[in-house]
Amino acid sequence: MIQVSHLTKFYGPRPAIQDLNFSVNRGEIVGFLGPNGAGKSTTMKILTGFMPASDGIAKIAGFDVFDQPTEVKRNVGFLPENPPVYTEMTVRDYLEFAATLHQVPRSELKRATDSAIERTGLGDVRNRLIGNLSKGYRQRVGLAQALVHLPKVLILDEPTVGLDPKQIIEIRELIKSLAGDHTVILSSHILPEVTATCQRIIVINRGRIVAEDTIDRLTTRMQKGLVYSMVVKNPMDDGIQALRQIDGVSHVSASGSKLTMELRPGSKEIRDQIVETAVTRRMGVLEFSAERLSLEDVFLELTTVEENSGRSSTEPNTALQ
Amino acid sequence: MRNIWTIAKRDFKSYFTSPIGYIIIALFMVITAKMFNATLGAYIDRSAMFQAYGKGPNIHEGIFRPVFGNMNVILLFVVPFITMRLFAEEKKQHTLELLITAPITMLEIIFGKFLSSVLVVLAMLLPTLVYPLVVMSTASLEIGPIFTSYLGTLLLSTSYMSLGILYSAMTDNQIIAAALGLFSILFFWLISWGAQAAGPVWGDVMQYASLITHFENFSQGVISTPDIIYYISFIGIGLFLTHRTLDSYRWR
Structure with a gap:
């Protein structure tokens, strides 16, 4: 059409x-x-x-x-x-x-x-x-x-x-x-x-x-890896250390009682393992959720990536003036 | 043709949904009526005086030539206020986009708008028919010169319009459109004043370019082709430039 x-x-x-x-x-x-x-x-x-x-x-x-x-x-x-x-x-x-x-x-x-x-x-x-x-x-x-x-x-x-x-x-x-x-x-x-x-x-x-x-x-394409977040009662250092050692987890960061775990791209289902580790370490799990990369992030990603490459491609034009 | 009429009808109506149409027509009627009254009174006084010597000036020369002359001066000031809104307002309200993206041509839009303002002037001139009718009820009056005077007035005021519509297309500010229109019309009106001083060749050119010199014949009851050609080309050039202006607005 x-x-x-x-x-x-x-x-x-x-x-x-x-x-x-x-x-x-x-x-x-x-x-x-x-x-x-x-x-x-x-x-x-x-x-x-x-x-x-x-x-x-x-x-x-x-x-x-x-x-x-x-x-x-x-x-x-x-x-x-x-x-x-x-x-x-x-x-x-x-x-x-x-x-x-x-x-x-x-x-x-x-x-x-x-x-x-x-x-x-x-x-x-x-x-x-x-x-x-x-x-x-x-x-x-x-x-x-x-x-x-x-x-x-x-x-x-x-x-x-x-x-x-x-x-x-x-x-x-x-x-x-x-x-x-x-x-x-x-x-x-x-x-x-x-x-x-x-x-x-x-x-x-x-x-x-x-x-x-x-x-x-578009969202799947831009998805670099899943992100899980977990809210716990006592975020002890050794507990966090144990979470880091789970196969497939690339990074764990803690801010207060909220832990954010980034997964390696293409890793298999490990939610069970994460929760299990937290429970056995007696961290007191309050919340567990998967955070999908929203379209908002995709949009930001796309437009900011373009900003860098776009600038270099428009430079010849400005030079012509 | 249907498209032109669609545009013209909408614009004509919109003159009368705001006070501007009524104000302009009412002012025009008051002023011309006052003028007609004064001219008529003066003529009656003079003819009483002339009666002692025999023949006086005829009714058309004595009453209607000056009345039409004054009417044209008033129109000079009124027409820019009629045409100022035609495109300036469309731009301001963003409605020009509706017209341009509709399946009609730019020329149809311009002719439609032009026609709507011609209709407004016709609505202004219509009540003035009362004056010849009043005179005819008591004295004998030749219809011919009255008719040609109206024809000339219409051609003259449509020439004003073609300038006014041009400035309306150039800006989205109605006041600027009216002011520029007024100045340009005055320029083409007064250009003949400098003709005498300008020497033989330029004098002729300036004399020819002036809007008012071409009205002379009409006011005396003569329809002359060169004058009609002058007015038609004047209007044509104005509308052509309007078309160019609006087209360039699209290209920017």
């Missing part, structure tokens, strides 16, 4: 995105993840035809974004960073306007707006002025605008920014329900956001893709 190859965009001499390659299949929800200023919005603006790329090709539903912008725009619904709403219009009028702009036939207009209002839960405010609505409702109006013409592709730039927790959950559910009929790309710099809604994520940093995979595979 979406193919991007060698996409590059320069703002003056500064590259915003460099040589992006990815594709999104029909009905998929893909998360675009990266710190602020990584190039997420730039990529989205190019995909929606808001701005042209400096180099590379982007195709949506088989149409080239640069050569056939009108066909592309007909098939895309876009929610920019700031919901593009007219504060002096009512929700209804605004959605009708957006639908008309997106070539919804006159006879379908009412049905299209009604269904968009219903799907985004705007029924109560449909006749209110958008200017009088809260940020959360405006965001929903923006989302309703993006899907009022039932586009094949939805591009959502930080769709849940500024919403309260309940609304965030509702919007996430809504986005999930769109999968299948629509292909969705959404961007975020918040991890749980992407974990909760997307099937696949593309991590982008300093204008380059640093990882692209399903969430499960």
Whole structure:
């Protein structure tokens, strides 16, 4: 549904995105993840035809974004960073306007707006002025605008920014329900956001893709080894020493009553052994848990690794100036 | 065509959801009414005087030429305030992104916005039809010159608009857009004042470039092709530059 190859965009001499390659299949929800200023919005603006790329090709539903912008725009619904709403219009009028702009036939207009209002839960405010609505409702109006013409592709730039927790959950559910009929790309710099809604994520940093995979595979791939933590009543030195001697444990550190054990990569199941050692040494086990490397860590890992290598790769560019 | 109308309709409505549309029209009506009243009074006084000598100036020359002349000066000050919001506000509210990512062309957006402000000026001019009607109820008045004066006024004010819309596309600050628009319109209005001093060749050029010299014929009941061509090209250049400006906004 979406193919991007060698996409590059320069703002003056500064590259915003460099040589992006990815594709999104029909009905998929893909998360675009990266710190602020990584190039997420730039990529989205190019995909929606808001701005042209400096180099590379982007195709949506088989149409080239640069050569056939009108066909592309007909098939895309876009929610920019700031919901593009007219504060002096009512929700209804605004959605009708957006639908008309997106070539919804006159006879379908009412049905299209009604269904968009219903799907985004705007029924109560449909006749209110958008200017009088809260940020959360405006965001929903923006989302309703993006899907009022039932586009094949939805591009959502930080769709849940500024919403309260309940609304965030509702919007996430809504986005999930769109999968299948629509292909969705959404961007975020918040991890749980992407974990909760997307099937696949593309991590982008300093204008380059640093990882692209399903969430499960990404965490496993980055997992260097398991970490167990144990809270004990009396963390005696000889007990800790005994734990260190267990085969497969690479490192044990103690802070107060909390012991953290790192395992060598690829080691077999030894939880039984650890607990047994602690019990026989009478350390008084209170808690035992396995700590998985969370996506948060993966994300940090990826973006900080890139920071070092990224700096060296951009140096030739700055030298050229 | 449907796209242009969609844009124009929304923009026209939004003039009247805020006070600005009503304020502009009301002010315009008050000022022109006052002017018409004064000109009419002066004409009646003069014609009483002229009656002793025989023939006086005709009604169009005596009343409507000065009224239209003044109306154009007022429009000069009003039009920049009509056009200032067209793109500046879209940029400020981030709604320009909605328009640009919709399956319509930039040209359709510009024409739609332009049309909406033309409609506002038409709504301003409509009540002024009362003045010729009032005069016609008591005296005989030639329709021709009135018609051409309206045509000229419309062409002149749409020329103002093409400048105003250009500055609106350049900034997201409405006040700056209005101020720049006002100064540029004044420039193209007053440029003919320097024509006499500028020598034969430049004098002619400046005379030709001035917005107001081309209104003369219309106010006398003459529709001349060169004047129409001047106004149409003026509007065309303004809209072309607007298109360039907005396109460069996308490329940045």
